[in-house]
Amino acid sequence: MSARTWDRALIYGSATLLALWVLVPFYLIFLSAFSRPNDVFVYPKPLLPTDLSTETMQVFLQSTGVVASVLNSLAVAAITIVLSLALGAPAGYALARFAFRGRQGFQLVVLATKMFPVAILSIPLAVAFVRLGLYDNVIGVALVHTAMALPFVILVTAGVFAGVSNELEEAAMTLGCSRVAAFLRIALPLALPGLAAAAIFTFVISWNEVFAASILTLRQRTLPALVLFALQQSPLYFKFAGGFFMVLPAVVFIFFMRRYLLNLWGGR
Amino acid sequence: MAAITIERIVKTFGKTTALREVSLEVQDGEFLVLLGPSGCGKTTLLRCIAGLESVDSGRIRIGSRDVTDLAPRHRDIAMVFQSYAVFPHMTVGANIGFGLRMKRVGKAELERRVAEGAALLGLEPYLDRYPAQLSGGQRQRVAVARAIVMDAPVLLMDEPLSNLDALLRLQARADLKRLHREVRRTTVYVTHDQVEAMSMGDRIAVMRDGVIEQCEPPMKLYNDPASRFVGGFIGSPPMNFLPGTARSGVFEGEGFRVPLHGLAAADGRGLLLGIRAEQIDVADSGVPARVQVVEPLGANALVTVLVGSTAVKMEAPVDTSLRPDQDVHLAFEAAHIRWMDAETGMALH
Numbered sequence: 001m002s003a004r005t006w007d008r009a010l011i012y013g014s015a016t017l018l019a020l021w022v023l024v025p026f027y028l029i030f031l032s033a034f035s036r037p038n039d040v041f042v043y044p045k046p047l048l049p050t051d052l053s054t055e056t057m058q059v060f061l062q063s064t065g066v067v068a069s070v071l072n073s074l075a076v077a078a079i080t081i082v083l084s085l086a087l088g089a090p091a092g093y094a095l096a097r098f099a100f101r102g103r104q105g106f107q108l109v110v111l112a113t114k115m116f117p118v119a120i121l122s123i124p125l126a127v128a129f130v131r132l133g134l135y136d137n138v139i140g141v142a143l144v145h146t147a148m149a150l151p152f153v154i155l156v157t158a159g160v161f162a163g164v165s166n167e168l169e170e171a172a173m174t175l176g177c178s179r180v181a182a183f184l185r186i187a188l189p190l191a192l193p194g195l196a197a198a199a200i201f202t203f204v205i206s207w208n209e210v211f212a213a214s215i216l217t218l219r220q221r222t223l224p225a226l227v228l229f230a231l232q233q234s235p236l237y238f239k240f241a242g243g244f245f246m247v248l249p250a251v252v253f254i255f256f257m258r259r260y261l262l263n264l265w266g267g268r
Numbered sequence: 269m270a271a272i273t274i275e276r277i278v279k280t281f282g283k284t285t286a287l288r289e290v291s292l293e294v295q296d297g298e299f300l301v302l303l304g305p306s307g308c309g310k311t312t313l314l315r316c317i318a319g320l321e322s323v324d325s326g327r328i329r330i331g332s333r334d335v336t337d338l339a340p341r342h343r344d345i346a347m348v349f350q351s352y353a354v355f356p357h358m359t360v361g362a363n364i365g366f367g368l369r370m371k372r373v374g375k376a377e378l379e380r381r382v383a384e385g386a387a388l389l390g391l392e393p394y395l396d397r398y399p400a401q402l403s404g405g406q407r408q409r410v411a412v413a414r415a416i417v418m419d420a421p422v423l424l425m426d427e428p429l430s431n432l433d434a435l436l437r438l439q440a441r442a443d444l445k446r447l448h449r450e451v452r453r454t455t456v457y458v459t460h461d462q463v464e465a466m467s468m469g470d471r472i473a474v475m476r477d478g479v480i481e482q483c484e485p486p487m488k489l490y491n492d493p494a495s496r497f498v499g500g501f502i503g504s505p506p507m508n509f510l511p512g513t514a515r516s517g518v519f520e521g522e523g524f525r526v527p528l529h530g531l532a533a534a535d536g537r538g539l540l541l542g543i544r545a546e547q548i549d550v551a552d553s554g555v556p557a558r559v560q561v562v563e564p565l566g567a568n569a570l571v572t573v574l575v576g577s578t579a580v581k582m583e584a585p586v587d588t589s590l591r592p593d594q595d596v597h598l599a600f601e602a603a604h605i606r607w608m609d610a611e612t613g614m615a616l617h
Binding site: 165167168170171172173174175176177178179181186189190 | 318319320339340341345346347349350351353355356357366367370371411414415418424
């Protein structure tokens with residue numbers, strides 16, 4: 001075999017290995033989530049989906065609190081997306097367009113917020129939220145998720161707006177637009193795919209976040225908080241169903257948005 | 269229609285000064301070219317006129333209005349950008365009509381003017397296409413059409429041809445010149461290409477380090493450069509400059525003497541003798557020189573000779589008998605010699 005063939009074999013081999021690393025657990029979770037509750041304990045386990053059933057998923061979805069927590073999760077994610085884009089996109093735009101004093105410092109500080117572990121922040125936050133009446137409240141959780149998503153949203157939208165040439169907005173301004181109108185008619189539509197991708201990533205961050213959500217809620221659980229809480233007491237099949245249900249939205253979104261996700265990482 | 273009056277404008281970016289008290293008058297309907305090397309401030313000056321940059325001090329008037337503090341959209345200008353800045357998410361037709369839509373021009377008139385603009389630039393077949401489906405030259409024409417249909421009295425262009433390949437640029441240059449003759453807008457055109465400037469401008473303002481060195485019609489600029497910089501920047505090849513000293517009415521160069529012809533220069537003053545390549549002839553006697561290189565260029569030949577230690581470019585017939593290492597004598601046509609001060613580089617009269 002030539003060196004070239006070896007190279008290809010190595011690349012494809014590694015890629016396959018990586019894909020399996022990610023896909024095999026997904027597949028096993030899927031298999032268990034879509035079999036009958038008691039099949040989970042069968043050994044050795046059949047690796048082919050010969051006996052699919054939605055019984056387990058039904059049990060999961062009908063359990064107490066699941067539907068409510070899904071609604072909570074969706075509400076939290078929606079508020080998080082709105083807040084983090086409303087705050088992050090203008091910051092990203094400013095970073096991309098204007099040379100202002102402290103620009104570099106700002107960028108650094110934005111990243112630095114990522115250095116504080118949520119574990120350390122959560123307890124004081126819980127105390128503060130109790131005082132403010134935000135404890136056990138979707139808005140409280142959404143605020144924390146917004147704080148967690150903001151650095152990401154700011155840096156990504158900065159990249160997205162930097163990809164929209166400033167001359168386009170200037171041209172619009174010479175053609176009768178105010179600065180705001182130029183942004184709304186030119187920069188925003190062109191940045192939309194990137195902003196959508198940022199929104200979806202924010203959704204995934206919020207949907208999957210478990211730590212802050214567990215500590216800051218008691219009855220108004222988000223889905224991850226509920227699943228985490230219920231895990232110890234629930235049967236194995238319930239865990240698989242919960243796992244599958246948690247993974248699903250992220251996978252679906254990333255599948256539809258993969259083109260835009262590539263946009264995020266430097267692709268203009 | 270409108271003239272542009274620029275009075276002593278200053279523009280700084282942080283610690284660098286881009287424009288130092290620049291003043292300029294552009295006549296109504298004139299095609300004025302801002303020419304200079306990169307970083308000379310020509311684009312900054314254009315952007316100040318457009319209102320895309322604010323000035324630190326000085327005033328800008330368009331027609332009878334002081335526009336210094338107005339936003340671009342209130343200045344009655346239209347602009348063509350170097351990158352064309354054609355909106356990628358709109359069709360050609362929507363691009364051309366964008367400014368008119370912003371002005372809330374009625375539908376019927378909008379369509380009529382877009383059609384007119386498209387016809388003027390030969391874009392009718394492409395109105396429904398998106399910019400990504402166009403060639404560079406077509407995109408450039410969309411940008412021009414979009415500016416033209418605004419019917420703004422002032423048209424600003426920032427190196428609109430620099431992204432085209434050489435052949436297309438030649439064509440587009442002629443097209444723009446024809447267009448200007450037809451629409452007669454007051455035009456300010458930025459370029460670093462002196463050929464473009466010479467061929468298009470009614471007048472050329474040569475800029476350097478944030479200052480306009482000279483603003484004259486092209487041939488005046490070519491024949492009578494106000495400074496060594498202008499003479500060296502305009503023309504291909506650039507004007508030749510030979511160093512020497514004034515002594516009792518005579519210029520003493522390296523191994524030659526030329527009469528100063530009435531130029532009043534104190535003895536011992538350092539001078540530069542400026543002469544264009546086509547004003548140098550081979551003669552039986554005169555300035556001694558040695559041929560270095562002979563380059564046949566088709567219509568004529570470009571000959572590089574050494575006068576003392578200075579390389580001088582001269583034009584010769586393409587069938588010239590000059591050969592490298594040959595010793596010759598040169599005659600400079602007295603009427604075409606330009607004298608410059610050796611220290612300041614400024615022309616002396």
